[in-house]
Amino acid sequence: MERHTSAATARDDNPDPNVVEISLRAAPTELEYVPGRRTQAWAYNGAVPGPMIRAKVGDEIVVHFSNGLPEATTIHWHGLRVPASMDGTAMMQDPVQPGSTFDYRFTALDAGTFWYHPHMHSDVQVDKGLYGTIVVDDPSAPAVPAVVDEMVVLDDVHLDGPSSGSPMGMGRMSMGQDGDFVLVNGARANVEISVRAGEMRRWRIVNTANARFFRLALSGGTMLRIGGDAGLLAQPEPVSEMLLVNGQRADVLVYVNQPKTTAVLQALPYDRGMGSMGGMGRMGGMGSMGGMGRMGTISSEIIDLVRMVANGDPIARPGILPERLRTVSAAAQAVRARSFRLGARMSPSGWTFSINGSVWPNVPLVESSLGDTETWQVVNETGMDHPFHLHGFFFWVRGRQEWMDTVNVPASATVELQPYFDARPGAAGSWMYHCHILEHAEGGMMGEVRVR
Numbered sequence: 226m227e228r229h230t231s232a233a234t235a236r237d238d239n240p241d242p243n244v245v246e247i248s249l250r251a252a253p254t255e256l257e258y259v260p261g262r263r264t265q266a267w268a269y270n271g272a273v274p275g276p277m278i279r280a281k282v283g284d285e286i287v288v289h290f291s292n293g294l295p296e297a298t299t300i301h302w303h304g305l306r307v308p309a310s311m312d313g314t315a316m317m318q319d320p321v322q323p324g325s326t327f328d329y330r331f332t333a334l335d336a337g338t339f340w341y342h343p344h345m346h347s348d349v350q351v352d353k354g355l356y357g358t359i360v361v362d363d364p365s366a367p368a369v370p371a372v373v374d375e376m377v378v379l380d381d382v383h384l385d386g387p388s389s390g391s392p393m394g395m396g397r398m399s400m401g402q403d404g405d406f407v408l409v410n411g412a413r414a415n416v417e418i419s420v421r422a423g424e425m426r427r428w429r430i431v432n433t434a435n436a437r438f439f440r441l442a443l444s445g446g447t448m449l450r451i452g453g454d455a456g457l458l459a460q461p462e463p464v465s466e467m468l469l470v471n472g473q474r475a476d477v478l479v480y481v482n483q484p485k486t487t488a489v490l491q492a493l494p495y496d497r498g499m500g501s502m503g504g505m506g507r508m509g510g511m512g513s514m515g516g517m518g519r520m521g522t523i524s525s526e527i528i529d530l531v532r533m534v535a536n537g538d539p540i541a542r543p544g545i546l547p548e549r550l551r552t553v554s555a556a557a558q559a560v561r562a563r564s565f566r567l568g569a570r571m572s573p574s575g576w577t578f579s580i581n582g583s584v585w586p587n588v589p590l591v592e593s594s595l596g597d598t599e600t601w602q603v604v605n606e607t608g609m610d611h612p613f614h615l616h617g618f619f620f621w622v623r624g625r626q627e628w629m630d631t632v633n634v635p636a637s638a639t640v641e642l643q644p645y646f647d648a649r650p651g652a653a654g655s656w657m658y659h660c661h662i663l664e665h666a667e668g669g670m671m672g673e674v675r676v677r
Protein backbone atom coordinates (compact mmCIF):
# COMPACT_ATOMS: atom_id res chain seq x y z
CA MET A 226 0.00 0.00 0.00
CA GLU A 227 1.23 3.46 -0.76
CA ARG A 228 1.91 5.92 1.95
CA HIS A 229 -1.17 8.03 1.35
CA THR A 230 -3.59 5.17 1.75
CA SER A 231 -5.66 5.18 4.85
CA ALA A 232 -4.77 4.21 8.35
CA ALA A 233 -5.09 0.52 9.04
CA THR A 234 -8.54 -0.95 9.22
CA ALA A 235 -9.60 -1.64 12.78
CA ARG A 236 -9.14 -5.28 13.78
CA ASP A 237 -12.44 -7.09 13.91
CA ASP A 238 -12.42 -9.34 16.96
CA ASN A 239 -15.72 -11.01 16.20
CA PRO A 240 -15.82 -14.09 13.90
CA ASP A 241 -19.47 -13.44 13.01
CA PRO A 242 -19.40 -11.99 9.46
CA ASN A 243 -22.30 -9.69 10.35
CA VAL A 244 -20.69 -8.18 13.44
CA VAL A 245 -17.75 -5.80 13.46
CA GLU A 246 -16.35 -5.67 16.97
CA ILE A 247 -13.38 -3.46 17.65
CA SER A 248 -11.51 -1.77 20.49
CA LEU A 249 -10.63 1.90 20.49
CA ARG A 250 -8.51 3.63 23.07
CA ALA A 251 -8.02 7.38 23.14
CA ALA A 252 -4.69 8.40 24.65
CA PRO A 253 -1.89 10.94 24.36
CA THR A 254 0.86 9.96 22.00
CA GLU A 255 3.86 11.51 20.33
CA LEU A 256 3.82 11.84 16.56
CA GLU A 257 6.08 13.19 13.86
CA TYR A 258 3.77 14.66 11.25
CA VAL A 259 6.79 16.44 9.85
CA PRO A 260 10.07 14.52 10.10
CA GLY A 261 12.17 15.79 12.98
CA ARG A 262 9.28 17.66 14.59
CA ARG A 263 7.80 15.70 17.46
CA THR A 264 4.31 16.76 18.46
CA GLN A 265 2.17 15.79 21.40
CA ALA A 266 -1.02 14.43 19.88
CA TRP A 267 -4.11 12.64 21.15
CA ALA A 268 -5.01 9.64 19.06
CA TYR A 269 -7.23 6.57 18.79
CA ASN A 270 -5.06 3.45 19.04
CA GLY A 271 -1.96 5.56 18.63
CA ALA A 272 -2.61 6.71 15.06
CA VAL A 273 -3.90 9.83 13.32
CA PRO A 274 -6.26 9.22 11.63
CA GLY A 275 -7.47 6.48 13.97
CA PRO A 276 -8.32 3.04 12.60
CA MET A 277 -10.86 2.87 9.80
CA ILE A 278 -14.01 0.98 10.67
CA ARG A 279 -15.22 -1.00 7.67
CA ALA A 280 -18.59 -2.70 7.67
CA LYS A 281 -21.43 -3.53 5.32
CA VAL A 282 -25.03 -2.41 5.43
CA GLY A 283 -26.88 -4.30 8.14
CA ASP A 284 -23.81 -5.17 10.19
CA GLU A 285 -23.80 -4.64 13.90
CA ILE A 286 -20.88 -2.48 15.00
CA VAL A 287 -19.59 -2.84 18.54
CA VAL A 288 -16.88 -0.51 19.79
CA HIS A 289 -15.24 -1.15 23.14
CA PHE A 290 -13.97 2.29 24.00
CA SER A 291 -11.53 3.17 26.76
CA ASN A 292 -10.44 6.63 27.74
CA GLY A 293 -6.73 7.09 28.37
CA LEU A 294 -6.94 10.88 28.12
CA PRO A 295 -6.49 13.24 31.06
CA GLU A 296 -10.06 14.50 30.56
CA ALA A 297 -13.56 13.18 29.86
CA THR A 298 -14.59 12.39 26.31
CA THR A 299 -17.23 10.67 24.14
CA ILE A 300 -17.36 9.41 20.56
CA HIS A 301 -19.80 10.80 18.03
CA TRP A 302 -20.46 8.84 14.81
CA HIS A 303 -20.74 11.64 12.31
CA GLY A 304 -23.36 10.87 9.66
CA LEU A 305 -24.43 7.47 10.96
CA ARG A 306 -28.08 7.05 11.90
CA VAL A 307 -27.32 5.46 15.25
CA PRO A 308 -29.76 5.26 18.17
CA ALA A 309 -29.85 8.52 20.13
CA SER A 310 -28.32 6.80 23.16
CA MET A 311 -25.21 5.96 21.07
CA ASP A 312 -24.73 9.40 19.51
CA GLY A 313 -21.98 10.45 21.89
CA THR A 314 -23.27 13.76 23.13
CA ALA A 315 -23.34 14.70 26.78
CA MET A 316 -27.12 15.03 26.54
CA MET A 317 -27.47 11.34 25.79
CA GLN A 318 -24.66 9.68 27.71
CA ASP A 319 -22.50 10.27 30.73
CA PRO A 320 -19.10 11.47 29.56
CA VAL A 321 -16.48 8.72 29.67
CA GLN A 322 -14.15 9.75 32.47
CA PRO A 323 -10.37 9.26 32.36
CA GLY A 324 -9.63 5.59 33.00
CA SER A 325 -13.22 4.54 32.22
CA THR A 326 -14.80 2.59 29.39
CA PHE A 327 -17.99 2.63 27.36
CA ASP A 328 -19.38 0.23 24.77
CA TYR A 329 -20.97 1.73 21.67
CA ARG A 330 -23.31 -0.55 19.77
CA PHE A 331 -25.35 0.23 16.67
CA THR A 332 -26.33 -1.08 13.25
CA ALA A 333 -24.86 0.27 10.02
CA LEU A 334 -28.01 1.40 8.22
CA ASP A 335 -26.58 3.33 5.28
CA ALA A 336 -23.77 2.73 2.83
CA GLY A 337 -21.30 5.59 2.52
CA THR A 338 -18.35 7.35 4.05
CA PHE A 339 -18.59 8.63 7.60
CA TRP A 340 -16.26 9.50 10.45
CA TYR A 341 -16.00 9.51 14.21
CA HIS A 342 -14.67 12.07 16.67
CA PRO A 343 -15.16 13.21 20.28
CA HIS A 344 -18.10 15.41 21.19
CA MET A 345 -16.68 17.05 24.29
CA HIS A 346 -14.26 19.92 24.22
CA SER A 347 -14.20 19.08 20.55
CA ASP A 348 -12.29 22.13 19.37
CA VAL A 349 -9.30 20.81 21.34
CA GLN A 350 -9.84 17.04 21.21
CA VAL A 351 -10.39 16.76 17.46
CA ASP A 352 -7.62 19.24 16.78
CA LYS A 353 -5.17 17.11 18.77
CA GLY A 354 -5.81 14.16 16.45
CA LEU A 355 -8.89 12.29 17.67
CA TYR A 356 -10.74 11.25 14.55
CA GLY A 357 -11.12 8.20 12.33
CA THR A 358 -13.18 7.09 9.36
CA ILE A 359 -16.02 4.64 8.78
CA VAL A 360 -16.85 3.08 5.43
CA VAL A 361 -20.06 1.13 5.02
CA ASP A 362 -20.29 -0.94 1.84
CA ASP A 363 -23.43 -1.99 0.08
CA PRO A 364 -22.77 -5.34 -1.59
CA SER A 365 -25.70 -4.71 -3.97
CA ALA A 366 -24.40 -1.32 -5.18
CA PRO A 367 -23.27 -1.12 -8.83
CA ALA A 368 -19.61 -2.00 -9.35
CA VAL A 369 -17.34 1.00 -9.78
CA PRO A 370 -14.34 0.36 -12.06
CA ALA A 371 -11.71 1.65 -9.68
CA VAL A 372 -8.42 -0.14 -9.04
CA VAL A 373 -8.38 0.99 -5.41
CA ASP A 374 -10.88 2.35 -2.93
CA GLU A 375 -9.03 4.51 -0.44
CA MET A 376 -9.40 7.30 2.06
CA VAL A 377 -8.07 10.80 1.60
CA VAL A 378 -8.46 12.37 5.01
CA LEU A 379 -7.71 16.08 5.05
CA ASP A 380 -6.71 17.96 8.18
CA ASP A 381 -4.34 20.65 9.31
CA VAL A 382 -2.24 20.95 12.44
CA HIS A 383 -0.35 23.33 14.62
CA LEU A 384 2.98 21.84 15.61
CA ASP A 385 4.54 22.17 19.04
CA GLY A 386 7.81 23.87 19.62
CA PRO A 387 9.42 27.26 19.59
CA SER A 388 9.40 27.59 15.83
CA SER A 389 5.70 26.97 15.65
CA GLY A 390 3.84 29.77 14.03
CA SER A 391 0.95 29.46 16.39
CA PRO A 392 1.02 31.01 19.80
CA MET A 393 -0.86 28.39 21.81
CA GLY A 394 -4.44 29.20 22.32
CA MET A 395 -4.68 31.69 19.52
CA GLY A 396 -6.87 29.33 17.56
CA ARG A 397 -9.07 28.51 20.50
CA MET A 398 -10.04 31.99 21.50
CA SER A 399 -10.70 33.18 18.03
CA MET A 400 -12.92 32.32 15.22
CA GLY A 401 -11.46 29.08 13.99
CA GLN A 402 -7.93 29.12 12.71
CA ASP A 403 -6.31 27.17 9.99
CA GLY A 404 -3.28 25.12 11.09
CA ASP A 405 0.30 25.48 9.99
CA PHE A 406 0.54 22.26 8.00
CA VAL A 407 -1.97 20.46 5.86
CA LEU A 408 -2.15 16.71 6.39
CA VAL A 409 -3.29 13.98 4.03
CA ASN A 410 -4.02 10.79 5.98
CA GLY A 411 -1.85 12.07 8.80
CA ALA A 412 1.18 12.82 6.60
CA ARG A 413 2.31 16.19 5.48
CA ALA A 414 0.90 17.20 2.10
CA ASN A 415 2.02 16.83 -0.66
CA VAL A 416 2.12 13.07 -1.04
CA GLU A 417 3.04 11.36 -4.28
CA ILE A 418 1.64 8.17 -5.76
CA SER A 419 2.46 6.49 -9.01
CA VAL A 420 -0.37 5.44 -11.28
CA ARG A 421 -1.01 4.65 -14.92
CA ALA A 422 -2.81 7.08 -17.18
CA GLY A 423 -6.51 6.32 -17.34
CA GLU A 424 -6.45 4.14 -14.21
CA MET A 425 -9.40 5.06 -12.04
CA ARG A 426 -9.01 5.39 -8.31
CA ARG A 427 -11.82 5.87 -5.86
CA TRP A 428 -11.06 8.46 -3.21
CA ARG A 429 -13.26 8.98 -0.20
CA ILE A 430 -12.31 12.47 0.88
CA VAL A 431 -13.15 13.65 4.40
CA ASN A 432 -12.53 17.11 5.86
CA THR A 433 -11.69 16.55 9.53
CA ALA A 434 -10.07 19.96 10.09
CA ASN A 435 -11.48 22.20 12.80
CA ALA A 436 -11.83 25.19 10.56
CA ARG A 437 -10.03 24.94 7.22
CA PHE A 438 -12.23 24.63 4.15
CA PHE A 439 -10.88 22.65 1.22
CA ARG A 440 -11.79 23.96 -2.21
CA LEU A 441 -10.58 21.01 -4.25
CA ALA A 442 -9.57 20.64 -7.87
CA LEU A 443 -7.67 17.96 -9.75
CA SER A 444 -5.32 19.75 -12.06
CA GLY A 445 -4.18 17.66 -15.04
CA GLY A 446 -6.68 14.91 -14.35
CA THR A 447 -10.36 14.07 -14.35
CA MET A 448 -12.50 13.96 -11.25
CA LEU A 449 -16.04 12.59 -11.09
CA ARG A 450 -18.09 12.87 -7.94
CA ILE A 451 -20.11 9.73 -7.26
CA GLY A 452 -21.12 10.21 -3.63
CA GLY A 453 -21.49 12.62 -0.75
CA ASP A 454 -22.50 12.59 2.92
CA ALA A 455 -25.39 10.20 2.36
CA GLY A 456 -23.75 7.69 0.03
CA LEU A 457 -23.93 7.35 -3.74
CA LEU A 458 -25.45 10.08 -5.88
CA ALA A 459 -28.10 9.26 -8.47
CA GLN A 460 -25.48 9.63 -11.20
CA PRO A 461 -21.79 10.54 -11.49
CA GLU A 462 -21.07 14.22 -12.00
CA PRO A 463 -17.85 15.67 -13.46
CA VAL A 464 -16.34 18.26 -11.13
CA SER A 465 -13.91 20.98 -12.00
CA GLU A 466 -13.81 22.09 -8.38
CA MET A 467 -15.73 21.45 -5.20
CA LEU A 468 -15.84 22.95 -1.75
CA LEU A 469 -15.50 20.44 1.08
CA VAL A 470 -16.36 22.07 4.40
CA ASN A 471 -15.62 20.72 7.86
CA GLY A 472 -17.28 17.38 8.46
CA GLN A 473 -18.31 16.78 4.84
CA ARG A 474 -17.35 13.82 2.69
CA ALA A 475 -16.94 13.41 -1.07
CA ASP A 476 -16.67 10.10 -2.89
CA VAL A 477 -14.85 10.68 -6.17
CA LEU A 478 -13.25 8.80 -9.06
CA VAL A 479 -10.01 10.28 -10.31
CA TYR A 480 -7.60 9.54 -13.11
CA VAL A 481 -4.68 11.09 -14.96
CA ASN A 482 -5.59 11.95 -18.54
CA GLN A 483 -2.27 11.61 -20.33
CA PRO A 484 0.63 9.19 -19.92
CA LYS A 485 3.86 10.68 -18.54
CA THR A 486 2.00 13.56 -16.91
CA THR A 487 1.06 14.36 -13.36
CA ALA A 488 -2.34 15.23 -11.96
CA VAL A 489 -2.42 17.12 -8.69
CA LEU A 490 -5.21 17.28 -6.16
CA GLN A 491 -5.04 20.86 -4.99
CA ALA A 492 -6.66 23.03 -2.38
CA LEU A 493 -7.46 26.35 -4.06
CA PRO A 494 -7.70 29.66 -2.23
CA TYR A 495 -10.93 30.25 -0.34
CA ASP A 496 -12.06 33.13 1.81
CA ARG A 497 -14.55 31.93 4.39
CA GLY A 498 -15.15 35.48 5.40
CA MET A 499 -13.31 36.14 8.61
CA GLY A 500 -11.02 38.66 7.04
CA SER A 501 -14.01 40.83 6.38
CA MET A 502 -14.96 40.82 10.05
CA GLY A 503 -11.92 42.95 10.81
CA GLY A 504 -9.61 42.66 13.76
CA MET A 505 -9.00 39.01 14.45
CA GLY A 506 -9.22 37.72 10.96
CA ARG A 507 -6.31 38.61 8.82
CA MET A 508 -3.10 37.63 10.51
CA GLY A 509 -1.48 35.85 7.62
CA GLY A 510 2.27 35.97 7.79
CA MET A 511 2.61 36.63 11.49
CA GLY A 512 4.90 33.88 12.62
CA SER A 513 3.65 31.61 9.92
CA MET A 514 6.01 28.93 8.79
CA GLY A 515 7.17 28.43 5.29
CA GLY A 516 4.17 28.84 3.14
CA MET A 517 1.90 26.12 4.40
CA GLY A 518 0.59 28.00 7.32
CA ARG A 519 -1.93 30.72 7.63
CA MET A 520 -2.76 32.44 10.84
CA GLY A 521 -5.86 33.96 9.37
CA THR A 522 -8.78 32.43 7.62
CA ILE A 523 -8.05 33.33 4.08
CA SER A 524 -6.17 30.51 2.46
CA SER A 525 -4.61 32.56 -0.25
CA GLU A 526 -2.27 30.04 -1.78
CA ILE A 527 -2.69 26.87 -3.74
CA ILE A 528 -1.69 23.83 -1.71
CA ASP A 529 -0.74 20.62 -3.46
CA LEU A 530 -2.27 17.69 -1.58
CA VAL A 531 -1.71 14.55 -3.67
CA ARG A 532 0.34 14.15 -6.85
CA MET A 533 -0.62 11.31 -9.17
CA VAL A 534 2.37 10.62 -11.36
CA ALA A 535 1.52 8.57 -14.46
CA ASN A 536 4.38 6.37 -15.56
CA GLY A 537 4.41 3.39 -17.90
CA ASP A 538 1.77 2.51 -20.42
CA PRO A 539 -1.69 3.96 -20.21
CA ILE A 540 -4.60 1.72 -19.42
CA ALA A 541 -6.58 1.18 -22.61
CA ARG A 542 -9.54 3.16 -21.33
CA PRO A 543 -11.19 3.79 -18.02
CA GLY A 544 -13.59 0.99 -17.12
CA ILE A 545 -17.27 1.43 -17.70
CA LEU A 546 -18.91 3.51 -15.05
CA PRO A 547 -22.66 2.95 -14.69
CA GLU A 548 -24.67 5.96 -15.81
CA ARG A 549 -27.10 5.59 -12.96
CA LEU A 550 -25.75 4.77 -9.54
CA ARG A 551 -29.01 4.55 -7.65
CA THR A 552 -32.42 6.06 -7.18
CA VAL A 553 -32.48 9.06 -4.90
CA SER A 554 -35.80 10.58 -3.95
CA ALA A 555 -36.33 14.14 -2.76
CA ALA A 556 -37.71 15.02 0.67
CA ALA A 557 -41.41 14.56 1.36
CA GLN A 558 -43.72 17.48 1.94
CA ALA A 559 -42.60 19.39 5.02
CA VAL A 560 -45.11 19.62 7.85
CA ARG A 561 -43.44 22.47 9.72
CA ALA A 562 -41.08 25.36 8.99
CA ARG A 563 -38.52 26.88 11.32
CA SER A 564 -35.78 29.36 10.99
CA PHE A 565 -32.36 29.50 12.59
CA ARG A 566 -30.42 32.74 12.58
CA LEU A 567 -26.67 32.31 12.96
CA GLY A 568 -24.94 35.18 14.76
CA ALA A 569 -21.50 36.17 16.02
CA ARG A 570 -20.44 38.87 18.40
CA MET A 571 -17.08 40.12 19.66
CA SER A 572 -16.90 40.76 23.38
CA PRO A 573 -13.98 41.63 25.65
CA SER A 574 -13.59 37.92 26.46
CA GLY A 575 -13.52 36.84 22.82
CA TRP A 576 -16.07 35.80 20.27
CA THR A 577 -19.41 34.28 21.07
CA PHE A 578 -21.57 32.56 18.52
CA SER A 579 -25.32 32.30 18.66
CA ILE A 580 -28.42 30.72 17.21
CA ASN A 581 -31.55 32.86 17.18
CA GLY A 582 -29.74 35.28 19.46
CA SER A 583 -28.90 32.73 22.18
CA VAL A 584 -25.64 31.06 23.04
CA TRP A 585 -25.47 27.31 23.77
CA PRO A 586 -26.52 25.91 26.26
CA ASN A 587 -29.19 28.63 26.35
CA VAL A 588 -30.45 28.11 22.82
CA PRO A 589 -34.17 27.26 23.09
CA LEU A 590 -34.97 23.58 22.54
CA VAL A 591 -36.54 22.57 19.23
CA GLU A 592 -39.13 19.77 19.42
CA SER A 593 -39.88 17.55 16.45
CA SER A 594 -41.81 14.36 15.80
CA LEU A 595 -40.61 11.05 14.43
CA GLY A 596 -41.71 10.53 10.86
CA ASP A 597 -41.87 14.24 10.04
CA THR A 598 -40.10 16.23 7.40
CA GLU A 599 -39.49 19.88 8.27
CA THR A 600 -38.15 22.89 6.47
CA TRP A 601 -35.25 24.65 8.17
CA GLN A 602 -34.31 28.04 6.92
CA VAL A 603 -30.75 28.69 8.08
CA VAL A 604 -30.03 32.40 7.89
CA ASN A 605 -26.41 33.44 8.23
CA GLU A 606 -26.35 36.93 9.71
CA THR A 607 -22.57 36.99 10.02
CA GLY A 608 -19.81 37.90 7.62
CA MET A 609 -18.29 34.43 7.64
CA ASP A 610 -19.33 31.00 6.42
CA HIS A 611 -20.75 28.37 8.81
CA PRO A 612 -20.94 24.65 7.95
CA PHE A 613 -24.26 23.58 9.49
CA HIS A 614 -24.43 19.99 10.78
CA LEU A 615 -27.35 17.96 12.13
CA HIS A 616 -26.81 14.75 14.09
CA GLY A 617 -28.61 11.51 13.42
CA PHE A 618 -30.71 12.47 10.38
CA PHE A 619 -30.03 13.51 6.82
CA PHE A 620 -31.52 16.64 5.33
CA TRP A 621 -32.40 17.36 1.73
CA VAL A 622 -30.75 20.51 0.44
CA ARG A 623 -33.04 22.00 -2.14
CA GLY A 624 -30.43 24.04 -4.00
CA ARG A 625 -28.20 21.00 -4.38
CA GLN A 626 -30.80 18.27 -4.84
CA GLU A 627 -28.91 16.08 -2.44
CA TRP A 628 -29.20 14.47 1.01
CA MET A 629 -26.47 15.69 3.35
CA ASP A 630 -25.67 15.97 7.05
CA THR A 631 -23.40 19.01 6.78
CA VAL A 632 -23.88 21.96 4.45
CA ASN A 633 -22.09 25.25 4.11
CA VAL A 634 -24.11 28.37 4.83
CA PRO A 635 -22.05 31.10 3.19
CA ALA A 636 -21.58 34.51 4.80
CA SER A 637 -24.80 36.56 4.73
CA ALA A 638 -26.62 33.81 2.83
CA THR A 639 -29.64 31.63 3.60
CA VAL A 640 -29.79 27.90 2.97
CA GLU A 641 -32.99 25.89 3.06
CA LEU A 642 -32.76 22.33 4.19
CA GLN A 643 -35.31 19.67 4.95
CA PRO A 644 -34.48 17.20 7.68
CA TYR A 645 -36.38 13.92 7.71
CA PHE A 646 -36.77 12.59 11.25
CA ASP A 647 -37.07 8.94 10.27
CA ALA A 648 -38.73 6.74 12.88
CA ARG A 649 -36.10 4.01 13.13
CA PRO A 650 -35.62 2.14 16.43
CA GLY A 651 -33.85 4.32 18.99
CA ALA A 652 -34.31 7.56 17.03
CA ALA A 653 -36.32 9.23 19.79
CA GLY A 654 -34.16 11.44 21.94
CA SER A 655 -32.00 14.53 21.89
CA TRP A 656 -29.81 15.40 18.93
CA MET A 657 -27.50 18.28 18.32
CA TYR A 658 -27.18 20.65 15.43
CA HIS A 659 -24.25 23.05 15.23
CA CYS A 660 -21.65 24.80 13.18
CA HIS A 661 -18.86 22.34 12.34
CA ILE A 662 -16.14 24.93 12.73
CA LEU A 663 -15.46 23.48 16.15
CA GLU A 664 -14.39 26.77 17.72
CA HIS A 665 -17.76 28.20 16.70
CA ALA A 666 -19.68 25.23 18.09
CA GLU A 667 -17.82 25.35 21.40
CA GLY A 668 -18.25 29.14 21.32
CA GLY A 669 -22.03 28.74 21.39
CA MET A 670 -23.31 27.99 17.89
CA MET A 671 -25.03 24.77 18.85
CA GLY A 672 -28.57 23.67 19.63
CA GLU A 673 -30.70 20.68 20.57
CA VAL A 674 -33.57 19.11 18.71
CA ARG A 675 -35.65 16.69 20.77
CA VAL A 676 -37.42 14.14 18.65
CA ARG A 677 -40.26 12.00 20.00
Ligand code: C2O
Pocket residue numbers: 301303342344472614616657659661
Ligand atom coordinates in the same frame (compact mmCIF):
# COMPACT_ATOMS: atom_id res chain seq x y z
CU1 C2O B 1 -18.99 15.89 13.41
CU2 C2O B 1 -21.60 17.26 16.29
O1 C2O B 1 -20.29 16.62 14.84
Ligand code: CU
Pocket residue numbers: 610611612660661662665666670
Ligand atom coordinates in the same frame (compact mmCIF):
# COMPACT_ATOMS: atom_id res chain seq x y z
CU1 CU C 1 -19.36 28.65 12.30
